[in-house]
Amino acid sequence: MQDQLSALLAKAAPELAALITRPEFEAAKARYVGPNGELTALMKQMGAVPKDQRPAMGKLINETKTRLQSLLDAALAAIETAELQAQLGPAVDATLPSPDAGPGTYHPLTLVREEMCRILRKVGFTVADGPEVETEYYCFDALNTPADHPARDEKDTFYFPAASRFANVSKKTSEEKYLLRTHTSSVQIRTMLNGAPPIRIVSPGRVYRRDTSDATHSANFHQLECLYVDKNVTVRDLKALLDYIFASLLGQDTKTRFRPHYFGYTEPSFEVDLSAKHLPKVKKEWIEIGGCGMVDPTVFEGVGYDPEVWSGYAFGMGLERLAMLLYGIDDIRYFYQNDLRFLKQFA
């Protein structure tokens, strides 16, 4: 019997290793360990084994059984591996390009806007929004722009006919005309009227000027403005903000400077220059980047804030201009053509 067991193993090993399909495997398994299998038949002979040999023989049978099972397991594993392998085609050529479009890209104006918003979010500014169709009050009157100011002229600002109505853009007075906002400062007024100080907002958005389109002018463009209203806000705080913004955007060696200027809604007012020698296509040492100042007391009075108590600053800049500086783009019209060779450069 010992010899029979050895012979069985010797026969089974190559046979099982050669199995390819699952039915072959099942048949072979039945042949060896099924109810009528060869090992089963040998085990049935145990009764004829003399009693004193039984423990040794039993051990031998068990060993043979374990051995056979491991051969079966190995055979099954090999078959399963072969089956999985059969599901695959030939190996891929990893160097072929994906036929799918993409990846998608954000517009450079979005990238610059979001970067600015992130920088400002870190120092507590939340992003505010307001209508692009505005009224004379929110765009001009509330910002201390007198009725005969040239900026309000029909030559420079887009107006709507007196009969036009915009149901979800509120008017201050019924006589005032609707217009396309010339700056995002109108958002500051709406925010101040709808809320209460302290206020710290950044308002990016689309603005409109009645102007010839060329390499540096566009019928609509984008601005980004900051407004901070609190107690004891100072010129020095404003300068600190500008230093922070541009150091964050362009690196610690970036410098800003203020030049006194005039805006109706701030006093004192400044233009902001940037020293950015490492930017592409910038020849001058200082380049103008925006305007800012301390909120004029008249503006505070207009929105019902006591200028004796509240103070604040405002800063505004053109997003296209910033993007042009950052990326070295020399024609504003590229932003509005959406040539994919342009759009794909900024992702």
Next chain:
Amino acid sequence: MKISLNWLKDYVALDASVEEISRAITFLGFEVEGVAQTGAPKLDHVVVGEILTRAKHPNADKLSVCTVDVGPAGGVKTIVCGAHNCDAGHRVLVALPGAVLPGNFQIKQSKIRGQASDGMMCSPDEIGLGSDHSGLLILSGQPALGAAMNAVLPPGDTVFDIEITPNRPDCQSHLGIARELAAWFKLPLVYPQEKFRGDVTDAITRTDLLSAVRVDSSEDCPLYTAHLITGIKIGPSPAWMQTRLQAVGLRPINNVVDVGNYVMLETGQPLHAFDARKLGGNQIIVRHAADGEKITTLDDKERTLTSRMLVIADAQKPVVIAGIMGGQNSGVSADTTDLVLECAIFKRQSTRWTSRRLGLSSDSSYRYERGVDPHSALEAAYRAVDLIIETAGGQVVGPVYKVGGDVPWQREVVVTHGFICEKLGFEIPEAEMETAFESLELNVTHKEPTDLRGTAWTVSIPSWRDDLDRPIDLVEEVLRLFGTEKIPAAVVTAPGLVGDDDPVVLFNRRVTDYLVGHDFHECVNYTLRPAQELATWVSATAAQELALANPFVDDQSHLRPTLIMGLLDSLKLNQSRGVAASLLCETGRVFIEHNGQNLECAAVAFIITESGADRPWLKRAPADFYSVKHHVTALATAAGVDLARHSLAPIIGPFFGWQEGHSAAAGEMAHGWTARFGLLNLAMVKQLGVAGQVYAGIFAILPEQLNATSARRRYADFSLFPAALRDLALVVDEPTPATDVQRALVKIARVAVGPAFALESIKVFDVYRGKGLPEGKKSLAFGLVFRAAERTLTDEEVNVVFQKVQDEIVKTSGWQVRK
């Protein structure tokens, strides 16, 4: 505005370099737009020489070899010259070795075609005198040999082109800028000293020349003065005056006109001179024009006036459009001997309105529009009288007319040291502030200490600084003179303010992230669109509502009602440039007409096309209606709108933006949002010149709708027991929407299941038309999933329910179960 440095030096002894002065102007708050040099620049080693001999260059046809005597600067030199006029006997400018000419051109000893040359004889452009390169500059008047160029040529000037901010009309003059620079450099300012001070008590009276001055509208003309000067002789103005006028871009006319311009550029006060004999009735009347009244202005154009326009008239006719331009009928001419000199103040708004209306502006109207100081007007008149007598002779005669101008100027502002430091956020010493005030002629008339805020100054504001009337205005003056470059650095302090970004911002960010994440390229297009395009998308009434009153160009006349046209423009541009583009998206405002009113909406849109795409080596299934439905559903979700809970309607004409039968709409503006998606109208797309089929989707929502916060969802328990699945196919009429069938099935199945267990879901998994089905029918196959909360369902109980569902649906709808 152009400002001459030589001229400035009349009032302030500037010795700073041009760069330092530019910088000063800049930090005083005026932009220097340009700095131009007139006359010759300062150049070393360029001296006077006389050409002694001229011979042909042995090796070059066009060159000459000259000997040139530069006297004490080095004796006789041999110089090769290419100019045609290097003839013996001429005195010329010689650039000797070591000279550096404009353009960093360095003169060295050299050999030209084998001939040594000890320098260069110069043409005007080579020494920075204009652009003349036609020949050598030949010096007249036998200047001394060896004399330095700058000692021989008339001195040059530096002209700054300065942008004056609208709050500083006082700086629209050389005196104004000089005053600022004097303050900056801490130098005294010297005003012109007029000899004539308005006194005509001993003078002859000539009412025969001017018998009356009447101002009918003191509102628009708060001050009018007229001085009579007789016996003048018209001629050219003196050279010094002409040089200055030319330096700042004015053409000299004659002595009287030039004096008027000169004094205006000096003081900022416009002046006008009449020929006294041309004033009909010997009268001046300042009045509004009659509607339709005409005048031919000095620029030879006939102007038709309206009753809102102010004119200076004689007894019969208008002679000047007030503050803007004189008429041809009354001006000074070569034979003028007696003058009326007008010096007046006209209201800014009136001048601006008239100037705009007539499309006519002048140096005078520019100044009146921005504001002229009425309290300095007479000084300017006296100055002009002096200069007219100096350059044209004559004498002042009486009477002097002065109408208006009776309100005296007085303004004081009280400001404390503490207030200024609080606003600045840093300290400037009191003494420095006081110096700043005084140097700007903001005289401190009183000062006293306060308990907490240092000295309180009472500052007298000069009449020309109408822009200063509050303490905060003085903060700016102090800071300007302190220097905005010196504002000390600080870190941003950010006391916590609780707030989140605006819902529209969050929405735009979310949908852009989604679309870019799905391989779209974000585009940005203009808001204003052409009129004819709107007809594709909205009714004629709606288009009218969206029209601008004053478009700038025809193709940007209306607000966009959709983002899709812009995206098609972008697609077309890429196609026409041979750039593969298939997935484009945009967020932005659109304007939707609703019940006769416009609504400004936040919107997101995208287009998908196969056309123009690269030829991929591996083909993918093309996009279809259900691709765009998928995206629009996701975009709506970003706005808190569950599209599945809203009914979809096909988009049917009359506008042909969408392809009928292949597009759908959900929502409406009455509920604050709208979604449209599907295939764009094939004919429209073709007509636009865009190749291929274009699928698109747009979702628009009122910004205020995004503010609405939805209630927090509650968790619902789910079963851990296995599901029982049954498939059911129903044969229905072709036009029957799948949702209708599904809704009917859900309703029936819920009833059939009862409380015993649950219908978990019903989903369509197949749509079949064709063989085995009658014409005009389709089969919709649904998978029904049943499940119980606490146990495993038995086949029997599910079968009972499933049979009920089949029986009931056939009974109630008439649809057939497909076996």
